[in-house]
Amino acid sequence: NSSFDQKKHPHRRYNPLLDEWILVSPQRANRPWQGQTEKRAEERLPAHDENCYLCSGNTRVNGDKNPDYKGVFVFENDFGSLMKDEVEFAEETSGFFSLQPERGINRVICFSENHSLTLPEMEVDDIKKVVDVWQNQYRELGNLDYINHVQIFENKGQIMGCSNPHPHGQIWAQSSIPSIVLKTQDNLKRYFDKSGNSLLEDYVKKELEADERIILENEDFIAIVPFWAVWPYETMIVSKRKIENVLDFYDREKLSLASILKDLTTKYDNLFEMSFPYSAGIHQSPTDGNSHTEWHFHMHFYPPLLRSAEVKKFMVGYEMLAEPQRDITPEQSAEILKNLSNIHYKKQIK
Amino acid sequence: NSSFDQKKHPHRRYNPLLDEWILVSPQRANRPWQGQTEKRAEERLPAHDENCYLCSGNTRVNGDKNPDYKGVFVFENDFGSLMKDEVEFAEETSGFFSLQPERGINRVICFSENHSLTLPEMEVDDIKKVVDVWQNQYRELGNLDYINHVQIFENKGQIMGCSNPHPHGQIWAQSSIPSIVLKTQDNLKRYFDKSGNSLLEDYVKKELEADERIILENEDFIAIVPFWAVWPYETMIVSKRKIENVLDFYDREKLSLASILKDLTTKYDNLFEMSFPYSAGIHQSPTDGNSHTEWHFHMHFYPPLLRSAEVKKFMVGYEMLAEPQRDITPEQSAEILKNLSNIHYKKQIK
Ligand SMILES: O=P(O)(O)O[C@H]1O[C@H](CO)[C@@H](O)[C@H](O)[C@H]1O
Ligand SMILES: O=P(O)(O)O[C@H]1O[C@H](CO)[C@@H](O)[C@H](O)[C@H]1O
Numbered sequence: 001n002s003s004f005d006q007k008k009h010p011h012r013r014y015n016p017l018l019d020e021w022i023l024v025s026p027q028r029a030n031r032p033w034q035g036q037t038e039k040r041a042e043e044r045l046p047a048h049d050e051n052c053y054l055c056s057g058n059t060r061v062n063g064d065k066n067p068d069y070k071g072v073f074v075f076e077n078d079f080g081s082l083m084k085d086e087v088e089f090a091e092e093t094s095g096f097f098s099l100q101p102e103r104g105i106n107r108v109i110c111f112s113e114n115h116s117l118t119l120p121e122m123e124v125d126d127i128k129k130v131v132d133v134w135q136n137q138y139r140e141l142g143n144l145d146y147i148n149h150v151q152i153f154e155n156k157g158q159i160m161g162c163s164n165p166h167p168h169g170q171i172w173a174q175s176s177i178p179s180i181v182l183k184t185q186d187n188l189k190r191y192f193d194k195s196g197n198s199l200l201e202d203y204v205k206k207e208l209e210a211d212e213r214i215i216l217e218n219e220d221f222i223a224i225v226p227f228w229a230v231w232p233y234e235t236m237i238v239s240k241r242k243i244e245n246v247l248d249f250y251d252r253e254k255l256s257l258a259s260i261l262k263d264l265t266t267k268y269d270n271l272f273e274m275s276f277p278y279s280a281g282i283h284q285s286p287t288d289g290n291s292h293t294e295w296h297f298h299m300h301f302y303p304p305l306l307r308s309a310e311v312k313k314f315m316v317g318y319e320m321l322a323e324p325q326r327d328i329t330p331e332q333s334a335e336i337l338k339n340l341s342n343i344h345y346k347k348q349i350k
Numbered sequence: 351n352s353s354f355d356q357k358k359h360p361h362r363r364y365n366p367l368l369d370e371w372i373l374v375s376p377q378r379a380n381r382p383w384q385g386q387t388e389k390r391a392e393e394r395l396p397a398h399d400e401n402c403y404l405c406s407g408n409t410r411v412n413g414d415k416n417p418d419y420k421g422v423f424v425f426e427n428d429f430g431s432l433m434k435d436e437v438e439f440a441e442e443t444s445g446f447f448s449l450q451p452e453r454g455i456n457r458v459i460c461f462s463e464n465h466s467l468t469l470p471e472m473e474v475d476d477i478k479k480v481v482d483v484w485q486n487q488y489r490e491l492g493n494l495d496y497i498n499h500v501q502i503f504e505n506k507g508q509i510m511g512c513s514n515p516h517p518h519g520q521i522w523a524q525s526s527i528p529s530i531v532l533k534t535q536d537n538l539k540r541y542f543d544k545s546g547n548s549l550l551e552d553y554v555k556k557e558l559e560a561d562e563r564i565i566l567e568n569e570d571f572i573a574i575v576p577f578w579a580v581w582p583y584e585t586m587i588v589s590k591r592k593i594e595n596v597l598d599f600y601d602r603e604k605l606s607l608a609s610i611l612k613d614l615t616t617k618y619d620n621l622f623e624m625s626f627p628y629s630a631g632i633h634q635s636p637t638d639g640n641s642h643t644e645w646h647f648h649m650h651f652y653p654p655l656l657r658s659a660e661v662k663k664f665m666v667g668y669e670m671l672a673e674p675q676r677d678i679t680p681e682q683s684a685e686i687l688k689n690l691s692n693i694h695y696k697k698q699i700k
Contacts, residue, residue: 001436003437003438006449010451010452010453011449011450011451012450014449016446021526021529022529023452025431031428031429032411034513035508036511061382078381079381081360081375083360085351087351087352088354089353095556096552096553096556096557097556099356099361099362099364100362101354101360101361102360149672151668153671153672158386160667161386161666163384163385163386172672178668179371179672179673181672206446206447207446210447279666280667281668281672302671314510314511317629318501320652321501321503321531321633321652322522323530324529
């Protein structure tokens with residue numbers, strides 16, 4: 001019997017945010033890949049594209065014309081998943097056919113008028129303006145009486161279902177607290193009720209001590225590969241202070257967040273020297289009017305790539321039916337990301 | 351205020367197997383798609399491919415030679431995610447860094463020596479031989495003292511991370527009960543303890559009454575789009591009788607399962623007249639030696655395609671961070687699948 005080595009032996013790790021285990025198979029990282037490969041994104045885009053429905057002054061599919069905006073621009077999604085109107089719901093449903101109408105609002109946030117940019121290529125001050133808009137949107141939407149949760153997120157790259165390279169994110173604001181957020185909240189609350197502390201505040205302290213998975217740190221935030229990360233280069237940005245939601249940010253914290261966002265996404269782009277695809281989004285307290293002392297602001301990054309710009313991790317069969325599984329360990333991923341330059345590869349002098 | 355119509359208005363539906371809600375947005379089905387498209391799989395494959403590591407008599411990557419098998423052939427995965435060896439595990443882990451070694455076995459099941467076939471193109475008697483092997487494997491692996499769960503599944507198609515079109519599935523057998531199976535079990539058990547009935551037996555009865563989501567029915571099984579399906583054409587095969595696991599099958603039930611498997615996968619292939627990709631797998635009682643009267647055999651099919659062979663549903667941003675979301679309703683999908691022919695498009699005389 002050999003003795004256990006987490007760099008060599010299959011093992012499971014516990015995710016306290018979701019109260020779930022994941023499977024780690026470090027020995028499998030070197031298997032040959034003969035399966036599907038992905039297309040690289042185009043490298044050079046114009047600053048303004050006549051055919052882009054997000055560019056300044058262009059006309060969208062529904063005939064609306066975008067203003068000649070500079071900086072951040074927010075509008076309502078022309079093909080939203082939610083509808084604002086209240087509907088009459090007579091039938092009570094229960095048992096196996098339980099169903100309830102859902103009201104909400106879908107918005108698109110263009111990060112910049114410049115079609116060719118992405119977060120890592122924007123200036124920190126301009127990213128801060130995106131953070132300002134997240135704050136304003138969360139406030140405005142959250143204040144509506146029928147909006148109890150505001151999900152802010154970004155899908156980046158064709159491989160993440162994003163149909164337009166123009167830098168943009170989305171907001172889906174709705175009446176209910178979505179399943180995954182609710183599960184996270186339950187676990188944060190259980191911990192808070194038991195210990196009187198924020199789960200993520202305690203976690204950040206332990207991670208700073210361990211110093212094995214930290215990629216970036218500034219005065220107010222850390223960026224880490226969580227101990228229980230599922231995706232090969234999954235990361236999380238967490239505030240050091242217990243901040244329930246974006247409304248609690250001091251001005252300095254907004255700048256710190258913009259700065260760590262730039263550095264993290266720059267490292268991502270440098271990993272395979274390409275515009276790195278991901279889905280990212282903020283988890284924070286719901287806007288349901290209840291007290292949420294258990295909540296602690298964090299932002300997840302779920303990038304699909306595994307070995308190169310062409311080879312992604314497939315979360316299929318076993319992962320869909322049984323349990324998420326990863327090959328490379330979180331510590332190895334963190335090490336790789338940490339050692340990458342903070343200067344974007346397009347700007348490096350070689 | 352208009353009154354609620356589930357074919358028109360956004361709503362949420364409850365999934366009793368996972369105790370989670372999903373978002374349904376029927377009004378969104380017609381949005382234009384300008385994003386990534388998928389490649390169609392090759393239509394004509396040879397019955398034997400010299401370069402295929404699963405074909406009879408060929409040599410695999412690790413140097414092992416496959417026997418000249420006919421029918422079903424099982425071997426151990428050369429790049430498994432699990433390892434059989436027991437490892438010594440001294441350190442106790444807890445708190446934020448909880449981890450445990452995991453033992454297990456990964457096997458590959460070739461469904462046929464014929465490289466060009468897939469389940470819908472196989473004869474029912476030959477599919478029954480696959481079911482026999484599922485039974486034998488579940489028994490053999492489940493009897494090992496360190497194996498407490500046997501996950502049987504199939505990834506079909508390049509888009510599902512499957513690197514070889516040779517008809518095959520997999521088994522991952524391991525010490526722990528995986529997260530999603532455990533969650534399902536908890537919900538089956540809660541229902542069983544409360545009502546004394548199998549959740550899925552009661553559900554099947556209600557679905558037969560409603561007759562809105564049933565695609566196929568024979569003496570022993572139904573194939574339905576569950577009320578809470580997430581993927582556009584997600585389906586579930588459920589036994590009418592409460593069967594805890596494959597060992598409980600009567601011989602007739604094995605033939606009935608083979609037959610409904612052939613018919614369902616034939617309809618899938620007929621949907622877009624292509625070899626239809628999916629991940630499928632069996633949920634059944636674990637092999638942990640405990641009594642599992644709550645369990646009820648079922649098989650999930652998670653196919654990624656949405657509108658055509660080229661356009662898939664992206665489960666990204668909102669879905670990864672907040673909640674699964676679908677456009678077309680389960681009733682619409684069931685209607686479409688139900689009305690498709692049971693004769694494979696390649697065999698239809700046109
Ligand atoms: O074992 P395979 O077919 O090489 O690999 C495929 O299925 C596995 C089980 O669902 C996944 O973990 C892999 O990501 C996927 O590529
Ligand atoms: O709204 P988009 O960008 O057109 O669409 C994309 O993001 C949505 C939210 O994650 C998903 O529901 C869609 O499947 C995806 O294609």
